Amino acid sequence: MAQFRLQGSKVLAVDLSGDAVKAKNGAMVAYEGEMSFKKMTGGGDGLRGMVTRRLTGEQMEVMEVKGRGTCYFADRATEINLVTLRGETLYVESSNLLCTDAALRTGTSFTGLRGASQGTGLFTTTVEGSGQAAIMSDGQAVVLRVTPSTPLQVDPGAYIAHTGRLKQHFQSGVNFRTFIGEGSGEAFQIRFEGEGLVYVQPSERNTIGGDV
Amino acid sequence: MPFRLLNSRMVEAKLVPGQRLFSQRGAMLAYKGDVSFTPSVTGGQGGVMGMIGRRVANEATPLMTVEGAGTVMFGHGGHHVHVIELSGETLYVEADRLLAFDGSLQQGTMFMGSQGGVMGMVRGQVTGQGLFTTTLKGHGAVAVMAHGGFIELPIVPGRPVHVDPQAYVAHRGEVRNKLSAALGWREMVGRGSGEAFQLELSGNGTVYVQASEEKL
Amino acid sequence: MNGPVIHDAHTLPVDDNVNPYAFSVDLDGQWFLQKGKMIAYYGQIDFHGIGHGRLDRLIAHSFHSPLHAADWVVAEGRGKMLLADRSFDVNSFDLEDGNLTVRSGNLLAFQPSLSLKQSIVPGFLTLIGTGKFVAASNGPVVFVEPPIRVDPQALVGWADCPSPCHHYDHQYLTGVLGGVRAFTGIGGTSGEEHQFEFVGAGTVLLQSTEQLMAEIATGGVPQQAGVPSATPPNQPSMPRMPGQLGDLQRRFGL
Numbered sequence: 001m002a003q004f005r006l007q008g009s010k011v012l013a014v015d016l017s018g019d020a021v022k023a024k025n026g027a028m029v030a031y032e033g034e035m036s037f038k039k040m041t042g043g044g045d046g047l048r049g050m051v052t053r054r055l056t057g058e059q060m061e062v063m064e065v066k067g068r069g070t071c072y073f074a075d076r077a078t079e080i081n082l083v084t085l086r087g088e089t090l091y092v093e094s095s096n097l098l099c100t101d102a103a104l105r106t107g108t109s110f111t112g113l114r115g116a117s118q119g120t121g122l123f124t125t126t127v128e129g130s131g132q133a134a135i136m137s138d139g140q141a142v143v144l145r146v147t148p149s150t151p152l153q154v155d156p157g158a159y160i161a162h163t164g165r166l167k168q169h170f171q172s173g174v175n176f177r178t179f180i181g182e183g184s185g186e187a188f189q190i191r192f193e194g195e196g197l198v199y200v201q202p203s204e205r206n207t208i209g210g211d212v
Numbered sequence: 213m214p215f216r217l218l219n220s221r222m223v224e225a226k227l228v229p230g231q232r233l234f235s236q237r238g239a240m241l242a243y244k245g246d247v248s249f250t251p252s253v254t255g256g257q258g259g260v261m262g263m264i265g266r267r268v269a270n271e272a273t274p275l276m277t278v279e280g281a282g283t284v285m286f287g288h289g290g291h292h293v294h295v296i297e298l299s300g301e302t303l304y305v306e307a308d309r310l311l312a313f314d315g316s317l318q319q320g321t322m323f324m325g326s327q328g329g330v331m332g333m334v335r336g337q338v339t340g341q342g343l344f345t346t347t348l349k350g351h352g353a354v355a356v357m358a359h360g361g362f363i364e365l366p367i368v369p370g371r372p373v374h375v376d377p378q379a380y381v382a383h384r385g386e387v388r389n390k391l392s393a394a395l396g397w398r399e400m401v402g403r404g405s406g407e408a409f410q411l412e413l414s415g416n417g418t419v420y421v422q423a424s425e426e427k428l
Numbered sequence: 429m430n431g432p433v434i435h436d437a438h439t440l441p442v443d444d445n446v447n448p449y450a451f452s453v454d455l456d457g458q459w460f461l462q463k464g465k466m467i468a469y470y471g472q473i474d475f476h477g478i479g480h481g482r483l484d485r486l487i488a489h490s491f492h493s494p495l496h497a498a499d500w501v502v503a504e505g506r507g508k509m510l511l512a513d514r515s516f517d518v519n520s521f522d523l524e525d526g527n528l529t530v531r532s533g534n535l536l537a538f539q540p541s542l543s544l545k546q547s548i549v550p551g552f553l554t555l556i557g558t559g560k561f562v563a564a565s566n567g568p569v570v571f572v573e574p575p576i577r578v579d580p581q582a583l584v585g586w587a588d589c590p591s592p593c594h595h596y597d598h599q600y601l602t603g604v605l606g607g608v609r610a611f612t613g614i615g616g617t618s619g620e621e622h623q624f625e626f627v628g629a630g631t632v633l634l635q636s637t638e639q640l641m642a643e644i645a646t647g648g649v650p651q652q653a654g655v656p657s658a659t660p661p662n663q664p665s666m667p668r669m670p671g672q673l674g675d676l677q678r679r680f681g682l
Binding site: 035 | 423
């Protein structure tokens with residue numbers, strides 16, 4: 001199985017021994033050994049995946065890298081976080097997905113309103129199975145645990161991924177007494193309830209709802 | 213000329229009279245003591261021919277001479293800074309990435325085409341840095357910038373390293389470079405013909421690769 | 429392989445950094461935040477815009493300037509709150525009956541026990557009193573002691589020492605060669621003809637240069653004799669993107 005390791009915090013090294021990984025197109029910065037690259041359509045497998053992709057607009061430019069040796073990946077100097085999946089599902093914004101073990105299945109799922117506020121579409125990428133995945137964040141990500149007694153509120157622009165059984169819904173953080181003056185700036189948040197982990201980046205993409 | 217890293221993005225140099233160093237213009241953050249900054253077109257060495265050479269080579273990154281007695285801090289654009297110590301060998305680096313370097317190092321420009329043949333010429337076009345690259349040779353230290361920091365990959369005989377030309381920062385040692393296309397790479401990238409190549413480095417040395425495909 | 433550190437509502441640091449880019453506030457009461465810098469929180473926290481009735485007294489105590497209130501919010505309640513700013517480095521600073529002046533765009537949050545005032549230097553804010561505040565910088569902050577001359581863009585702020593003054597490299601500006609250069613641009617300039625000079629006792633805070641935080645309005649000053657007026661911020665209208673090295677002016681030394 002492909003071995004993922006971090007070289008520093010911004011470069012992912014993957015050791016391959018004849019097996020394959022799926023990676024964001026163009027994210028290869030260097031390699032040693034023999035590698036072959038194949039463009040994939042991404043966003044899930046098979047015909048259904050293709051239709052879903054069309055519908056969702058969740059475009060993932062993905063390449064398959066196969067070979068023997070070490071391949072190095074990096075993307076715009078973003079920080080890389082390794083996630084080890086043991087049968088659970090990782091929900092991640094497609095733009096934050098760098099590399100997945102070929103054994104993992106990728107697909108898309110409906111995320112409701114959050115995507116809309118973020119301008120990244122209503123659908124998000126899911127990664128399922130057992131193996132390693134690498135996700136990117138603008139600045140070192142913070143992993144926050146959600147338990148039934150400690151729900152978590154996240155700025156939509158800072159959200160990058162989550163795992164576990166989590167219910168998410170939009171909540172307005174505005175205290176409406178302020179409407180006379182100006183907005184509080186933390187206009188909308190995503191509230192996560194249940195049991196799971198949420199990955200947050202120390203940065204905010206431009207959001208519509210978040211009013212950065 | 214000792215460079216001391218203050219943090220990942222700032223480097224400090226101690227100046228003593230009689231020694232000088234060169235830095236990219238505008239890269240001084242702060243200084244203590246009696247220090248002067250003079251623009252230098254040639255980078256100080258090589259005389260007129262060197263200057264013409266640079267003009268032709270399109271490697272005329274504005275440098276300044278830093279002289280005096282005191283301490284100077286350098287940094288630029290929030291880029292990560294690395295210090296590379298040279299003990300007699302040659303460092304090949306794009307001029308844009310030089311933050312500061314020891315004045316005693318011998319500067320030159322190298323026509324990459326002469327090394328990699330026709331492919332070497334393409335390389336220059338690929339990286340958009342022209343066909344020439346800057347060489348620094350001798351004993352001393354060089355502060356080099358990279359977007360997001362860089363990793364060092366050793367090059368050993370029989371085990372070449374392939375690098376995305378956009379992510380290539382510098383290399384040192386007895387290294388041959390040529391452009392190659394990996395299996396499937398060309399059709400896959402497809403964006404522009406230039407991007408379909410990878411830089412293959414073989415021989416004995418070290419290549420520095422940054423964590424980004426972004427040029428400086 | 430060891431996995432990432434997982435934080436929860438109880439293990440998040442108390443008023444300390446989670447990593448170099450995120451700061452965790454253990455809120456029990458109030459904090460002032462620059463708008464949009466909260467990335468996540470646990471617990472019961474309300475965010476109030478500034479300028480309505482209930483918090484007026486608090487604001488009157490902490491804001492001693494006609495600060496552009498729209499840029500600030502009050503976080504009120506109990507819980508853990510994470511602050512971050514575009515993956516810049518964030519640091520907290522403790523003041524004990526002290527004062528610190530900071531570039532307005534770099535200040536992220538502060539405790540209400542501190543009072544915030546406009547600095548005489550345009551574009552800077554001064555915090556006075558005892559308490560904690562959080563500031564962002566491009567790369568870790570480096571602390572240096574005067575006497576020192578600093579590139580204007582590398583300056584984050586200063587503590588205790590008197591305000592800086594301008595320093596020009598006269599050796600360069602005068603003389604025939606300098607004149608020729610100034611007129612024709614031939615030979616260029618070194619780009620280092622102008623610095624801020626600090627003297628006296630205190631501490632100067634520096635960052636890696638170039639990418640400045642957008643200056644936020646510090647409010648106007650009364651038009652009256654003896655009050656230096658703030659010039660409108662002459663920031664480039666487009667924020668400089670990371671990864672670009674040097675603007676043309678610097679490159680060509682104009």
